[in-house]
Amino acid sequence: MSKTILITGSNGLLGQKLVHLLKQKNQVVATSLGSCLISDQSDFIYQSLDITEEKNILQIFEKYKPDFVINTAAMTNVDGCEDDKELCDKINVIAVNYLSRACEKFNSHLIHISTDFIFDGENGPYRENDQANPLSYYGLSKWKSEQVLQQSNCKWAILRTIILYGTAENLQRNNIVLWGRKALKDGQELNIIDDQFRSPTLAEDLAQACYLVIEKEAIGVYNASGKDIMSIYEMVERMADFYQCDKSQINRISSTTLNQKAKRPPKTGFILDKSIKELGYKPHSFEEGLTLLEKQLN
Ligand SMILES: NC(=O)c1ccc[n+]([C@@H]2O[C@H](COP(=O)([O-])OP(=O)(O)OC[C@H]3O[C@@H](n4cnc5c(N)ncnc54)[C@H](OP(=O)(O)O)[C@@H]3O)[C@@H](O)[C@H]2O)c1
Numbered sequence: 495m496s497k498t499i500l501i502t503g504s505n506g507l508l509g510q511k512l513v514h515l516l517k518q519k520n521q522v523v524a525t526s527l528g529s530c531l532i533s534d535q536s537d538f539i540y541q542s543l544d545i546t547e548e549k550n551i552l553q554i555f556e557k558y559k560p561d562f563v564i565n566t567a568a569m570t571n572v573d574g575c576e577d578d579k580e581l582c583d584k585i586n587v588i589a590v591n592y593l594s595r596a597c598e599k600f601n602s603h604l605i606h607i608s609t610d611f612i613f614d615g616e617n618g619p620y621r622e623n624d625q626a627n628p629l630s631y632y633g634l635s636k637w638k639s640e641q642v643l644q645q646s647n648c649k650w651a652i653l654r655t656i657i658l659y660g661t662a663e664n665l666q667r668n669n670i671v672l673w674g675r676k677a678l679k680d681g682q683e684l685n686i687i688d689d690q691f692r693s694p695t696l697a698e699d700l701a702q703a704c705y706l707v708i709e710k711e712a713i714g715v716y717n718a719s720g721k722d723i724m725s726i727y728e729m730v731e732r733m734a735d736f737y738q739c740d741k742s743q744i745n746r747i748s749s750t751t752l753n754q755k756a757k758r759p760p761k762t763g764f765i766l767d768k769s770i771k772e773l774g775y776k777p778h779s780f781e782e783g784l785t786l787l788e789k790q791l792n
Pocket residue numbers: 502503504505506507508509525526527528529543544545546565566567568569570585607608609610655656657658666667
C-alpha cells in the first residue's frame with residue numbers, strides 16, 4: 495500500500511537516492527534547506543524545510559501527515575563541526591528532537607541516519623550494541639542524536655553507516671570515490687592514508703536499507719554499511735585496479751600528517767548480521783558498487 499514518506503536533506507547524496515527509490519510506489523514529500531537540486535521533479539512533492547525550525551516542521555507534518563520520516567539532513571562536515579559546535583548541535587541534535595516530537599504527535603515512524611564516528615575505532619568492526627565513545631564533535635553530536643531517539647516515545651529506527659559514496663545531481667559535497675576516480679583517471683599523484691580502516695557504503699545500499707525498514711516497520715538500531723573492510727589506501731588501490739590506472743601514483747601517508755581538526759577513529763567497519771537477518775539487507779561488494787557507479791556516470 496502506498497505510504498506518505500517525508501525525506502529531510504533530499505538534496506544530499508542519500509536524500510536524492512531515496513527520492514528516486516521511494517517515489518515509484520509512495521507519495522514522497524522531499525524537503526531540504528535550499529531549492530530542489532533534482533531536475534526531474536515529476537512524481538514527488540518538494541518543499542524547502544530548515545529542520546532547525548520546529549514551527550516549519552509542524553506545518554509540514556500538519557499538511558502531509560507522513561507515515562514515515564527519513565532524516566538524512568545533517569551537518570556532515572566533520573571538521574566544520576569542530577569549528578561551529580553550536581550550529582552542529584542545532585542541526586544534528588536539537589532538530590532531531592523536534593522531528594521526534596512531531597513524529598510522536600502524528601504517529602509517524604522516524605528513520606534516522608547515524609555514523610561509525612560514534613565509536614573510537616579501537617575495537618572495530620562494531621556490533622549495534624557496542625559501547626560508543628566518539629572522538630570528534632560530529633561523532634558526539636550523532637551519538638547525542640541517537641540518545642534523543644532512545645529516550646523519545648515515537649516509533650524509531652537508527653541506521654548507522656560509513657563513508658557514503660555514489661553520484662547524484664549537483665552534489666554540494668564530494669565523496670572519496672568520486673574524488674579518487676577523477677584524480678586516478680587524470681594521472682594525478684595521490685597521498686592516501688593507510689592507517690584508517692572503513693567499510694565504504696554505496697548510497698543505493700543505504701537507501702535500500704531505509705526501504706527495508708519501512709517495509710518491515712522495523713524498530714531499533716541497525717548497522718547499514720558496505721560489507722568489505724579496508725584501509726583508505728586499499729580502497730584507492732582497489733579503485734586503481736578497477737579503473738586500470740597506474741598504482742605508482744598513489745603514495746601511502748599517515749593520518750598524523752594531515753593535521754585535521756577532528757580526530758578520526760582508526761578502525762571502524764560494522765558487523766552486519768542483524769540487518770542481514772532482520773531486514774534482509776544485501777549490500778554490494780566494493781567492486782560491484784564501482785561497476786554500478788560507472789554505469790551511472792557514463
Ligand atoms: N557521507 C558520509 O560519508 C556519511 C557517513 C556516515 C554517516 N552519514 C550520515 O548520513 C546522512 C546522509 O549523509 P549525506 O552524505 O547524504 O549528506 P549530505 O550529502 O551532506 O547532505 C545532507 C543534506 O542535509 C541538508 N541540510 C543541512 N542542514 C539542513 C537544515 N538545517 N535543514 C534541512 N536540511 C539541511 C543539506 O541540504 P541543502 O543541500 O538543501 O543545503 C544537505 O543536502 C547524514 O545524517 C550523515 O550524518 C554520512
